[in-house]
Amino acid sequence: DAKTTQPPSMDCAEGRAANLPCNHSTISGNEYVYWYRQIHSQGPQYIIHGLKNNETNEMASLIITEDRKSSTLILPHATLRDTAVYYCIANKAAGNKLTFGGGTRVLVKP
């Protein structure tokens, strides 16, 4: 699986959009970009994934650059409950083993 690089931490204001970057410059053509988050004392939670096109669901939007070397997860209106560690993972298929990095620790402040 391609290595991903994320900033270790970031703060955002409650009610504002949170933009979480991820670099995956060595991603291969058949690898998807997956995002999970882990709220304290819970297991990781799937957020969204994409291959080439931008994706949106009820939780977030995923913007993938045209060259697929980076992506951004957007939480449109961050709430205090969005405080978590967010993991960006490049993976060939949904059920395959996931390689987690250090993730980005996001703190949403009132």
Next chain:
Amino acid sequence: DAGVTQSPTHLIKTRGQQVTLRCSPKSGHDTVSWYQQALGQGPQFIFQYYEEEERQRGNFPDRFSGHQFPNYSSELNVNALLLGDSALYLCASSDRGASPLHFGNGTRLTVT
């Protein structure tokens, strides 16, 4: 619809002992994976079970073994516990090849 359930939630064992952790997958899922998460780190893949067989394995010693039952539930066994085995053990399930992983909230194992 129950998600992934794990038991027990917490466990304390002594070095050298053996431990068994249990996992019931989300309804409709047939594939179970186990992960180890040390404090402050991301989860590390241990192995994956499908059709009662180990299909993939991460870089973990043979002291870590597993089993999957016909009802798709799974067990993780760790023999000869070391202090370094203290971690959160996460179980995840999926509909093989068709869905993202759903994780349980884990079993916190402390080895003293």
